[in-house]
Amino acid sequence: MRTVHYHSREHYRDKVFPGPFYSRQKALNVNREWSRWYDYLSVPAYSCSTTEYFAGRNACAVFDLTPMTKHRIGGPDALPFLNRLVTRDVARIKPGRVGYAVWCNDEGQVIDDGTIFHLREGDYRLCSQEHQIDWLMINALGFDVTIVEDTHDVAGLAVQGPTSCAVLKRMGLAGVENITPFGIDFFDFEGTELTVSRTGYTGDLGYELWIDPGHAEILWDRVFEAGELHNIRPMGSDALEMLRIEAGFILAAEDFMPAMQTVRPSHTRSPFELGLGWLVDFNKPLFNGRKALLTEKENGSRYALVKLDIEDNKPANHSYVFDMKEKNIGWVTSAMWSPSAKKNIALATVEAPHGKVGEEMQVEIYYQRELKWSRIMARAKVVKDAFWDPPRRRQTPPADY
Amino acid sequence: MIRGSRSIQIIGAGHNGLVCAAYLARAGHQVTVFEASSQVGGAAITREFAPGFKVSAAAHLVYMLDPGIEKELDLASHGLEYARTGLQTISLSEAGDHVRFNGDDVDGVSEGDREAMREYRRKMQHFAGIIGGLHNRVPARLGTTDRPDLLELARLAFNIRRLGKNDMREFLRIAGINIYDVLQELFENDALKGALGLDGTLGTMLGTRSNNSVFCALHRYSNGGRYQLPKGGMGTVSNALANAARAFGAEIHTARPVNRILMDFDRATGVELQSGEQIEADLVVSGADPKTTFLKLLGAQNLEAGFAHKISNIRTRGNVAKLHLALGSVPDFTGLDPALSAERLVIAPSLQYVEQAFNHAKYGEHSRRPVMEISIPTLDDPGLAPAGKHVLSANVQWAPRELKGGWSAAHEAFTESVMNTLERFAPGICSQVMHRELLTPQDIESEFRIEGGHWHHAELALDQSMMMRPVPGTAQYKTPVDGLWICGAGCHPGGGVMGSAGRNAARAIIERSGT
Numbered sequence: 001m002r003t004v005h006y007h008s009r010e011h012y013r014d015k016v017f018p019g020p021f022y023s024r025q026k027a028l029n030v031n032r033e034w035s036r037w038y039d040y041l042s043v044p045a046y047s048c049s050t051t052e053y054f055a056g057r058n059a060c061a062v063f064d065l066t067p068m069t070k071h072r073i074g075g076p077d078a079l080p081f082l083n084r085l086v087t088r089d090v091a092r093i094k095p096g097r098v099g100y101a102v103w104c105n106d107e108g109q110v111i112d113d114g115t116i117f118h119l120r121e122g123d124y125r126l127c128s129q130e131h132q133i134d135w136l137m138i139n140a141l142g143f144d145v146t147i148v149e150d151t152h153d154v155a156g157l158a159v160q161g162p163t164s165c166a167v168l169k170r171m172g173l174a175g176v177e178n179i180t181p182f183g184i185d186f187f188d189f190e191g192t193e194l195t196v197s198r199t200g201y202t203g204d205l206g207y208e209l210w211i212d213p214g215h216a217e218i219l220w221d222r223v224f225e226a227g228e229l230h231n232i233r234p235m236g237s238d239a240l241e242m243l244r245i246e247a248g249f250i251l252a253a254e255d256f257m258p259a260m261q262t263v264r265p266s267h268t269r270s271p272f273e274l275g276l277g278w279l280v281d282f283n284k285p286l287f288n289g290r291k292a293l294l295t296e297k298e299n300g301s302r303y304a305l306v307k308l309d310i311e312d313n314k315p316a317n318h319s320y321v322f323d324m325k326e327k328n329i330g331w332v333t334s335a336m337w338s339p340s341a342k343k344n345i346a347l348a349t350v351e352a353p354h355g356k357v358g359e360e361m362q363v364e365i366y367y368q369r370e371l372k373w374s375r376i377m378a379r380a381k382v383v384k385d386a387f388w389d390p391p392r393r394r395q396t397p398p399a400d401y
Numbered sequence: 402m403i404r405g406s407r408s409i410q411i412i413g414a415g416h417n418g419l420v421c422a423a424y425l426a427r428a429g430h431q432v433t434v435f436e437a438s439s440q441v442g443g444a445a446i447t448r449e450f451a452p453g454f455k456v457s458a459a460a461h462l463v464y465m466l467d468p469g470i471e472k473e474l475d476l477a478s479h480g481l482e483y484a485r486t487g488l489q490t491i492s493l494s495e496a497g498d499h500v501r502f503n504g505d506d507v508d509g510v511s512e513g514d515r516e517a518m519r520e521y522r523r524k525m526q527h528f529a530g531i532i533g534g535l536h537n538r539v540p541a542r543l544g545t546t547d548r549p550d551l552l553e554l555a556r557l558a559f560n561i562r563r564l565g566k567n568d569m570r571e572f573l574r575i576a577g578i579n580i581y582d583v584l585q586e587l588f589e590n591d592a593l594k595g596a597l598g599l600d601g602t603l604g605t606m607l608g609t610r611s612n613n614s615v616f617c618a619l620h621r622y623s624n625g626g627r628y629q630l631p632k633g634g635m636g637t638v639s640n641a642l643a644n645a646a647r648a649f650g651a652e653i654h655t656a657r658p659v660n661r662i663l664m665d666f667d668r669a670t671g672v673e674l675q676s677g678e679q680i681e682a683d684l685v686v687s688g689a690d691p692k693t694t695f696l697k698l699l700g701a702q703n704l705e706a707g708f709a710h711k712i713s714n715i716r717t718r719g720n721v722a723k724l725h726l727a728l729g730s731v732p733d734f735t736g737l738d739p740a741l742s743a744e745r746l747v748i749a750p751s752l753q754y755v756e757q758a759f760n761h762a763k764y765g766e767h768s769r770r771p772v773m774e775i776s777i778p779t780l781d782d783p784g785l786a787p788a789g790k791h792v793l794s795a796n797v798q799w800a801p802r803e804l805k806g807g808w809s810a811a812h813e814a815f816t817e818s819v820m821n822t823l824e825r826f827a828p829g830i831c832s833q834v835m836h837r838e839l840l841t842p843q844d845i846e847s848e849f850r851i852e853g854g855h856w857h858h859a860e861l862a863l864d865q866s867m868m869m870r871p872v873p874g875t876a877q878y879k880t881p882v883d884g885l886w887i888c889g890a891g892c893h894p895g896g897g898v899m900g901s902a903g904r905n906a907a908r909a910i911i912e913r914s915g916t
Contacts, residue, residue: 080702106707106874106881138710142701285666288705291881 016041019066020155020216024224028234035237037067038131039151045236050339052239056202057340057388059231059401060163062223063240065156065208066216069114069131072150073124077143082116082124085139087271087280087287093118098182098199102271102279103135108292109259109268111135112252113276117184117197125154125210129252135260139288155216159223160206160243162392162401163230168196168207171226176207177397190218201240203247205392230401245334246341248307248386250274255305255333255347269349270296273303303330304355307387310344310380313337314367321348321380322362329354332363341387346380357384406430407683409910410672412659412698413850413889415443418688419642419653420903421888421910423474425686426649428911433682434651435672437658437850442639443688444849444856445898451836453787454727457635458840459849460856461723461776461794462488462745465624465899466638469537474645481631481641484782488628489744492596493826497736500592501744510590517587521597525622528572531560532616533623536894536901539909540868540876577863580618581609581752595749599772603796604856604896606718608759609752613862620861624899628745632782638898662687662699662885669699669884684884684914686906690851690858691715691871691891699882708881711872715865715891719842719854720762722800724773724819726793727786727836731777732827743780748773748826762799767815770822771797790835795819802842802853812841858891867893878906879913886910 019025019040030047042064045052055061073082082090086101093099095118102113114128126132133149140147159167168176173187179198187194192215200206211219224232244251252258256269270293271280280293310316315337321330330350338345346363354361359382366375392398406429411418414436426432440446444459463483471481489503500509507518541553564572575583580601584594600621601607601614608614631637643653658675662685671681687694691712695701701709731742749755749772758768779791786792797819804811816839823830842854851858859871868876871891878886888906890896 077702084702084706106705135706139706141706141709141713142696142704285664286703286705288707290667290705 015039019064020213021064021066021157021220024217024220025064025234037237038069040067042067043234043236045238046234049236049238049242052233052235053242053339055231055233056161056235056239056243057204058162059233060159060161060167060227061233061235061239062220062227063158063160063235063237065158066154066213067151068156069128069149070151070154070156071126071128071132071136072148073126073136073145074122075143075145076122077145078122078124081139081143081145082126083284084143084287085136086116087289087293089281089284090116095119095121096184098184098197100279102274102276104271104289104293105259106288106292107259107268108270108289108296109262110256110271110274110276111259113250115199119184119195130258130260153213155211155213155219157209157211157216157219157223158200158206159209160200160202160204160235162205163227163232164206165398166400167223167227167230167232170230171222179207180396181394190215194219201247201249202243203249203386203388203393204243204390205395205398242336245336245345245347246338246386246388248347250305250347251334255349266302269303269305270301272296272301273305275305301352303349303351305333306348306350306355306382307384308332308346308348308361308363308380309383309387310346310363310378312365312376312378313344314365314376314378315344316346316363316365316378316380319346319363319365321350322364322377323354324360324362326362329361338387343387344378345387355382357382408433408681409684409686410435410680410682411686411688411888412662412672412694413437413443413688414441414639414643414653414655415688415889416445416639416642416898416900417889417903417906418443418686419639419646420470420474420900421686421688421907422651422653423642423646423649424904424907425910426646426651428907432646432651433680434646434653435657435659435674436653436655439656440636441643441653441655442636444845444851445635445639447634447636447785450725450838451727454725454790454792454836455634455785456725456792456794457778458725459723459845460635460898461778461796463629463631463635463638463898464621464626465897467536467624467900467904470900470904474642476638476641476645479641479644479648481637482633484630484632484778485743486627486629488630489741490596490628491737491741491744491746492592492750493734493737493746493748494592494750495735495825498592499737500590500596501741502593502596507593510593514588514590514593518593521587524568524571525619527564527568528576529619529622529626531564531572532619532894534560535867536623536899537905539878539905540870540893542877543868543873575615576619577612578615579610579612580614581756583615584609584752591751591753592749595751595755596747598752598755599747599749599774602755602759602798603774604721605861606716606720606762606801607862608763609755611759616863616866617861620895621897623894630776630778630781634778634782634785635898642900659698664699664703664882667883669882684886684910686886686888686910688887688889688903690717690855690889691887692717692852693850694887694889695880699885703882705881708872708874711874715871716860716862717853717855717858718860719802719845719851719856720799721842721845721856722797722815722819723840723845724793724795724797725838725840726834728791728793728830728833729835730789730833731780731791732793732830732833734827742777746775748775748822759799762801765801765803765805767800767804767811767818768798769818771799771819773797773819773822797839800841802846802855804841808841808843812839815839815841856890857896858889859895861895866895870895877913878909886914
């Protein structure tokens with residue numbers, strides 16, 4: 001295992017280093033392109049992001065999520081600590097379950113979102129998009145908790161797509177098909193423990209595999225051996241980006257500014273403004289931002305994050321959003337032509353009171369054809385549900401594809 | 402019971418808690434005060450430290466008590482009496498070339514310094530007036546559009562602007578800087594500069610060359626800066642406040658320490674005493690320091706994380722030790738007219754001396770040659786000691802709360818340093834000592850239940866003042882926890898036995914606590 005020695009004078013030389021699957025990724029990375037994801041090298045696309053995307057929707061795609069920030073939280077006060085940290089009721093995430101969560105500062109503005117894995121009674125893993133250890137340590141004051149950032153000690157591999165369950169079964173993970181969505185199970189694997197959760201960032205059937213980095217390569221090999229007949233492919237971050245937009249999942253620093261990185265107060269967002277009001281549980285007596293969010297609930301929010309179904313087929317990246325009277329009311333944060341939904345879709349931020357489901361808007365799309373720029377005003381409609389939400393995502397056991 | 406009357410508990414019968422109790426009771430609320438110690442007063446008490454010898458155990462001079470409070474609560478009729486008012490300050494010199502001053506009147510310096518003193522005093526009084534003018538006002542909240550807050554901010558800006566062009570420029574120039582530079586610009590005499598410099602550092606983790614030391618001096622002068630000696634010690638002030646509060650109907654219970662503040666869902670609902678008894682109330686007001694109130698009595702688990710973090714970062718490093726000597730006779734300060742021994746005597750013979758005493762504190766050590774502010778109250782108030790005997794009370798700096806190696810190992814050595822220093826200015830004093838007691842900030846912390854043993858509950862500095870005191874979000878005496886208010890020295894305008902925090906808190910509760 002490779003550890004970052006931040007205190008070493010030479011730390012800057014190896015600030016970004018190959019992850020535990022690097023040898024396997026390198027062999028498959030036809031494009032020879034690498035990007036940086038915090039401390040690790042990551043692959044944007046092994047060969048063709050569209051092919052990788054389709055593997056995720058129609059077969060099985062494998063993505064290295066080791067660089068995602070991971071924390072282990074334990075100790076007698078782990079539950080009250082997490083309950084004060086996040087807006088939802090963590091007591092309802094039972095052992096062996098995973099919950100999506102969002103956490104705020106005292107002003108009720110979102111610092112980050114992530115997942116809470118209740119691995120075993122009182123033993124939690126918190127995964128986050130951004131580095132959170134400072135905020136977690138600040139939160140620890142007055143709680144009897146142990147908090148470790150173990151990003152480098154856990155290798156993570158997402159195995160996503162309709163054939164993912166079949167692949168894992170063929171790998172010998174007996175009973176993996178019985179894991180329900182957001183469930184966790186543990187397996188013996190080559191003399192170590194393999195943790196499997198039915199989670200993902202694709203909005204489809206899929207699993208995430210967690211193992212110590214020393215067993216990363218053999219895990220990769222076994223997954224790919226088992227997946228040969230199921231059309232398994234490695235997937236880069238470009239394809240994952242497409243999958244998550246279709247699923248309607250938001251991304252920190254893309255669809256909203258994390259509060260800790262935001263200088264201008266009006267540029268932060270509350271959970272309500274991100275469409276995450278369902279994660280806010282006012283039945284808890286206290287959590288960070290509770291008072292501010294109560295006030296917001298009473299007085300109304302400033303913004304709404306909406307899913308847009310746009311006419312025309314040109315992706316609306318970076319577009320302004322207008323109401324039907326040509327008044328500028330917001331902007332698009334993520335957009336794509338969705339091959340699976342066969343729709344031109346986008347996530348957008350609009351000013352209150354806009355953003356009601358069914359509301360008609362316009363999107364100003366600039367697009368280029370052979371270097372020539374053109375502009376259209378496309379009609380768009382606010383929709384309620386994710387653009388891609390197949391029944392197999394929830395089916396247990398999943399069908400054998 | 403009048404309409405709208407509510408049951409209000411006050412934690413701690415320190416002077417601010419008592420002032421708050423008196424004003425709330427006067428407004429018709431049912432007020433109950435719980436005090437941990439067996440007597441009222443907090444750090445403003447008189448107690449015996451040796452058989453037959455009594456002393457003001459922490460604060461020992463009155464120089465900031467709000468005259469409005471004295472009048473409104475009619476403290477004189479409740480027993481407040483002064484043994485003497487208008488004490489002069491004498492800056493002692495080893496050689497006996499003492500400098501004596503009181504207001505503009507200064508003795509023992511050149512004509513140039515006399516002139517400089519008049520200008521310095523004029524300026525400082527003028528600027529201190531701005532700070533003093535804020536004492537009895539609830540600070541404005543920042544970032545709101547509420548009319549009272551905006552008016553309050555406008556008032557502050559107007560008061561600074563009203564200084565006139567030159568003085569406003571000068572105020573803005575010196576308010577945040579260090580007193581060493583300001584005094585060096587004006588004065589020649591070392592002993593005079595030392596004593597004036599000391600005013601910028603007393604009670605704080607500041608040297609004369611530290612930023613904020615001018616602000617600290619202005620705070621000290623902000624209620625006129627006249628030193629007064631209460632008859633019977635500081636306990637007299639507290640007893641008068643307690644009597645006033647009782648006269649308005651407040652109940653005061655001593656020897657009943659509060660264990661924790663009770664919460665029901667998201668609201669403070671009362672207190673649990675150390676006896677285990679739980680008592681409910683409509684509102685709880687804490688006179689304890691912010692760290693004790695929020696992190697010990699309430700618990701960080703009951704606060705949002707950002708707020709708890711800010712509270713935990715309040716600077717509360719106490720630096721003053723308190724020396725009490727029981728003396729067989731009046732000490733003989735070299736070259737000092739015995740008639741002047743009853744004045745406020747300071748050992749701060751030069752700015753260099755003060756700064757060097759502070760240097761140790763920066764590195765977690767106590768001063769080897771400390772600075773002192775000395776009072777021998779028995780010269781005016783013989784009742785504090787057996788006939789013919791005397792009491793010497795001194796604030797001694799610097800004695801950092803967090804001492805390298807801990808206080809138990811260093812207590813004796815520090816006491817020796819203090820006595821040796823005294824001996825140089827009053828030869829023979831060691832042989833006059835019958836009993837001695839030295840309270841380190843650690844002792845002050847445990848005896849008076851003040852986090853860090855800090856006089857002001859929170860360091861007196863611009864970044865912890867006004868709308869930032871103790872931290873933004875609770876500077877209006879209302880805390881983020883519904884039903885919980887604060888009224889101690891950790892609030893605006895700070896400590897120094899002034900009572901303004903307690904009165905402002907009462908006013909805020911009466912005006913803003915809603916229904």
